[in-house]
């Protein structure tokens with residue numbers, strides 16, 4: 001191990017903000033490696049050299065040309081100095097696989113060769129570690145795209161002079177996407193037929209990449225402690241709960257952090273006024289500006305409920321539509337930003353048409369508006385059916401926007417309801433995923449809003465919490481040390 005008990009880490013990811021991203025994985029891949037490197041760990045991040053990365057025009061130097069077993073020779077690795085400082089960023093080139101407009105697919109669905117693309121990426125990372133002699137006490141893989149890494153380490157590198165000592169961590173960001181393929185595609189995984197059995201990569205006669213990550217990694221993590229418990233049950237296990245129960249000793253949950261610089265109401269350039277825990281007045285100015293921007297025409301002291309979300313069943317967007325009459329019956333106004341399922345988008349459009357002036361909907365992805373909604377809302381609603389971690393409830397806590405959440409995954413871990421502990425409370429939670437439960441929790445929140453002293457205490461509790469990556473990074477370090485020790 002690196003001197004000073006600081007294990008070195010190779011972090012493999014298919015997404016990285018702002019170069020290539022489709023969800024939470026891109027945020028984690030930017031923040032966690034940088035936080036680890038800031039703690040003194042040597043960290044090398046690997047990302048495919050996508051078209052979107054080239055478009056950004058970042059400076060990248062060719063550092064190695066590799067032969068990759070099963071794929072051929074002449075593959076180039078680039079290093080992008082400064083792109084992810086203090087961590088190092090390496091880019092794996094394969095233009096046929098990665099010089100495409102989308103990450104995982106185009107308008108017509110997933111790319112048909114995703115298995116080959118990411119198998120190549122995984123195998124090449126290991127060859128690059130060896131060729132460049134990169135420090136790699138830990139190889140950290142994420143989601144199905146890089147799930148073959150722990151399998152390759154076990155199968156092909158067990159006796160390798162360098163990689164034989166590496167330990168692997170596999171993090172599940174969303175168990176719903178598993179990378180399942182027909183069993184006839186086994187050869188494309190790069191794994192030998194001897195690994196195609198129920199204790200290996202086989203899943204009901206097919207190939208399941210997520211399963212490979214869970215089976216072969218030395219440690220498996222997910223992005224909140226509660227979700228780590230939930231995925232051991234049939235309700236949340238997506239068909240892998242039995243395996244996850246069997247691997248219970250290796251499975252743990254570490255909550256994601258937030259980018260505390262980008263999400264800071266004291267400095268946020270997207271807000272029309274700044275504010276903080278001890279100088280909250282600017283929040284009212286944010287609310288006033290948001291009312292004007294969105295065309296809300298109710299009295300300014302009307303409690304404003306914000307939502308920024310993918311519009312999907314996972315996020316419970318349908319529950320909000322179902323409960324809309326009762327929600328509005330609580331005397332609130334609604335500001336919703338999101339996109340996703342066309343039926344749900346349409347439902348929200350109708351809602352705004354019916355309740356013009358009290359309900360404002362913006363369909364699309366708009367980062368600046370998402371900050372203004374956090375800044376200008378009083379309450380933030382997240383009724384997710386499942387939520388591996390969730391970021392917006394943490395942004396909301398920081399912005400003094402009291403979260404009302406379904407008690408699942410990271411929402412359960414980060415929220416504390418007054419019904420359980422009034423002194424420590426920072427928001428409101430409901431458990432059954434039904435509209436009556438949602439409305440009851442929101443009703444309690446609205447009641448609290450009209451009690452200014454209690455409301456202030458609730459907001460101050462959330463605004464005082466440390467939700468930064470440095471807390472989470474230290475938990476990963478503990479895990480790495482246990483493995484590498």
Ligand code: ADP
Pocket residue numbers: 023024025308309310337338339364365366367370389390391392
């Ligand atoms: P997931 O990755 O499951 O969508 P997370 O809460 O982990 O959910 O992360 C979602 C991120 O995407 C948050 O930072 C959220 O603010 C952002 N986001 C989602 N939809 C939009 C949107 N329409 N406009 C701007 N930001 C959005």
